[in-house]
């Protein structure tokens with residue numbers, strides 16, 4: 231039985247993975263902000279007869295203080311973490327700032343994953359074959375907006391969502407570069423188009439929503455290649471789009487940019503009063 235923590239495990243891809251791992255016999259810790267979704271996850275786990283293997287941890291991961299609270303709790307309560315899976319995301323149509331003064335997508339889709347990766351590293355390393363699985367739009371084109379990392383000057387919904395993935399790609403590269411222990415598999419995974427509640431909500435126009443439904447895969451199909459990744463991937467960094475491995479020589483995985491972002495991120499975290 232593996233112990234797996236899934237952020238955003240109460241809906242969409244994260245929920246699909248949580249239920250599939252529960253069916254496989256694993257112990258699942260789901261982190262999400264809404265207790266309505268969390269309670270629904272626990273009820274579905276009970277229907278599978280997996281109440282004793284399902285945990286819901288409420289946290290608003292867009293806040294640094296909440297990530298720190300979660301890290302402390304998990305490090306205290308879990309003896310070894312086999313996998314840490316990142317699915318938490320929220321798309322805002324307009325510029326939205328957290329109570330800590332950070333742009334929401336930057337804080338939730340990128341910074342939370344950064345904090346949890348390093349904060350739970352020790353507990354992951356207690357497992358035999360630990361994995362961090364960062365589900366994002368890995369390997370896509372697009373530049374990092376170094377002058378406006380949080381899009382405080384100019385905000386465009388689609389661009390900001392894609393930008394979060396550029397940051398996650400670099401975060402994976404930096405994590406593997408900085409990992410002197412060398413035990414963790416850090417996997418960047420791009421599921422391509424999936425019919426999740428979050429993605430469908432991105433398209434208020436019924437025609438575009440219908441097109442996305444035609445184009446996107448159902449969650450049950452989208453999770454199949456993900457389930458096998460932890461066995462397939464090498465120790466260190468790897469990246470995939472659906473079943474296809476992505477070359478780490480591609481521009482999104484630039485090593486200098488990765489270290490630059492790592493340094494900037496530390497400064498941002500230090501500057502936030504929590």
Ligand SMILES: NC(=O)c1ccc[n+]([C@@H]2O[C@H](COP(=O)([O-])OP(=O)(O)OC[C@H]3O[C@@H](n4cnc5c(N)ncnc54)[C@H](OP(=O)(O)O)[C@@H]3O)[C@@H](O)[C@H]2O)c1
Pocket residue numbers: 237238239240241242243244261262263264265267268289290291292316317318319320338365366367420421422423424425426427428429446
């Ligand atoms: N779907 C696609 O086509 C697609 C394509 C490429 C990449 N991806 C990536 O796949 C991952 C999963 O996406 P999805 O489409 O499955 O998302 P989704 O359906 O929108 O689900 C998002 C999850 O994040 C949680 N969440 C939202 N705000 C939160 C907060 N402040 N704190 C903690 N949890 C929070 C939600 O639960 P609560 O509301 O209860 O908090 C929910 O469980 C994302 O990283 C996304 O970038 C998806």
